[in-house]
Amino acid sequence: MNQRQRKQFGSAGNLAIKGTGYMGFNKTSCHRLQQNVQSSATMMSQRSAAHRTMSTSTTTTKTTLRKSGSIGNMRNIVTSSVPSIKTAISKVTRTCPCRQNDLEQSAIHLQEQYARQLQQQIYLLELENNYLKHSTEKGSRKNDENDDSYHSDTSPSLSLTTNLAISRGHESSRIDNRDDDDKEKSWRIQKRVSYAEPEVTETSIPSNRYDMKSSSYATDQAELLHKLEELYQRERKLEGCLKQKTTETERIAYENTQLSDYIEELKAKMQRNEENFARDKRALMEEVVELQRRLDYLTPALADKESHVAKMEIEKDELADKLRHATNQLQMTIDEKNRDERALLDVEEEKKNEVDRLLKTIRHLENTLKEMENKEASLIDNITSMKRSLREEQLTAKKDKVVAEKALEENSALIKENSHLSAEITRLEMRIKTLNQQIDHTQEKEIKLAENASLKESEKSLQAELLRMEERLQTEQERNRRTIAEVYF
Structure with a gap:
């Protein structure tokens, strides 16, 4: 039963610690404010009046946190500091109506969040106090039921617990009066030492029966002391979270003044x-x-200009x-x-081609004439x-018939050559x-007169040359006949 209750208390304490760890106002609004502050922090770094007001508030909150040794005082501090923060934010944002609603909502x-977390802490502490009262009453009833012989042995433990409670009350009252963190640490070390004392005193009981009962009671008290130590640690964590939140609110208020x-x-x-x-x-x-x-002055002149422009356009x-x-x-004439120029060019091209063709024929005729x-x-x-041979034959014809035969052969060769010449x-x-x-x-093609004359002259020369060749051929034929006649006769 006790273990189950301790587990429940531990889970609730963890929830309380987690709640305080994640406690804060609206994240989106805070992120938006941080972005706006980062953009304007460089321009508003020299505002000293707002810094002085915020420094006073930070000093007051720090002193109250140092003086607060219990959760009840912490609640009073938070409930008193949050409205002051809210009023400071409202004073700062009085000149900024567009963001006043967001800041008020974040402050609320x-x-x-602070009130909810503190209520949870108070509820848990009340449960723990009830449990401690119930356990002490239960232990007292068990001790009354025991023998009178054990009453003298158990009285030191009870007096020890009462003295422990009384000393814890004195120490808590002493913590409220302290201001420095070093004294608070020494007090916590003292608490740990006082918590460890009951275990040493309870182990020195000689009786076996009482030893079993007192050992169970001592373990319960040790667990309670351990639970109280955890609660004090949780309280320290809550104080740290509270300090962090107060610094954040102070920073936001300072940034709001700058804004x-x-x-x-x-x-x-x-x-x-x-x-x-x-x-x-x-x-x-x-x-x-x-x-x-x-414009009123220039409208008549503009109308005249427009009429003149219309006439000019017509x-x-x-x-x-x-x-x-x-x-x-002009394009038609061009x-x-x-077209006429292209026709003349075509005619000229044809004439050039004809002249080239005639020149080629003339060159061919010249070549034939040369041949x-x-x-x-x-x-x-x-x-x-042949004349030389005939003379030689005439000289040798008389001497030998062989020469006559040779002459006949030459005559036959001459006949062949004559036939070749005739061909x-x-x-x-x-x-x-x-x-x-x-x-x-060419005459039909209207060749120039000079070209026709040259062609005619060339034709005449060819005809004359042909006549000369024929005459020479006839003379040669006559000479051949004479030589043949001379050879045979």
């Missing part, structure tokens, strides 16, 4: 901007009136139509000239050689016919 929430000063500066700037805006507005109104007057349209018609006609001259020279050489003559005649046809074709 903070006060409610209020910054808001006042912004309001002054806004007022100056409004004054400048009103002055600029008056100047603009005067300028608008002046412009309206000038004239411009007429001139544009005339220009468009002229450009169309197109006709371009014929070369052949004529070769024929002349052949004829001279060449026919080929040249065919060539002359083709040249005549080409000349006739």
Whole structure:
């Protein structure tokens, strides 16, 4: 039963500690305030008046925390300090109506959290006090039921517990009067020593039966003392949390003062901007009136200008139509000239091609004439050689018939050559016919007179050359016949 109650008390204490650890006002509003403060802290770092007011409040809270040795005093301190913080925040935010509601809500929430946590602490302490009273009454009843022989042995333990309670009361009253943290630490060390004393005294009882009962009672008291130690530790943690929360509220109040000063500066700037805006507005109104007057003065001239502009636009349209018609006609003439020029270029190109073709034919004829001259020279050489051979044959014909046979062979060679020459003559005649046809074709194409004359002269020269060749061929044939006749006769 006792263990179950101790577990319940321990869980409630843990809840109380966790509650105080996570206790605070609205996190979103605090985060938003911190962001706003961080943006404006550099501009408002030299506000000393607000810092002085907040320093006084911090000193008062620190002194009250040092003097507070019990949770009841802590409750009085919190309930007295939170309204003062609320009033300070309301004074600071009196110049900032847009954020006053948020700060009031955060202060109210903070006060409610403190009150709720302190109520939980008070309830737990009351339960522990009831448990201690119940355990002491139970122990006293057990001791009364024991024998009278054990009454003398148990009296020191009871007196020890009473003395312990009395000493704890004196020590608590002494803590309320202390101001420094070092004295409070020494008092807590004294408490630990006094808590450990009952275990030593209770172990010196000689009787076995009383030893069993007193050992159970001593363990209960040791557990109670351990529980009280935990409660004092929890109280110290709560005091630390309370100090942290008070410092946070002081910091928020200081930041709120800075923000209020910054808001006042912004309001002054806004007022100056409004004054400048009103002055600029008056100047603009005067300028608008002046412009309206000038507009009324310039409207007739503007109407005349618009009518003149309309007339000029009509004239411009007429001139544009005339220009468009002229450009169309000019474009048509340019197109006709371009077509004529392209036709002349085509004719000139055809004439150039024809001239090139005629020049090629002339060069070909010149080449053929050169070939014929070369052949004529070769024929002349052949004829001279034949004359020399005939002379030699004439000299040797009389001496030997073998020479006559040789002459006959040469005659046959000459006949062959004669036939070859006649074939060449026919080929040249065919060539002359083709040249005549080409000349006739060139005459049909209207070749220049100089070119026709040159072609005719070349034709005449070719004909004369052909006649000379025929005459020479005839003379050679006659000479051949004579030589044959001389050889046979």
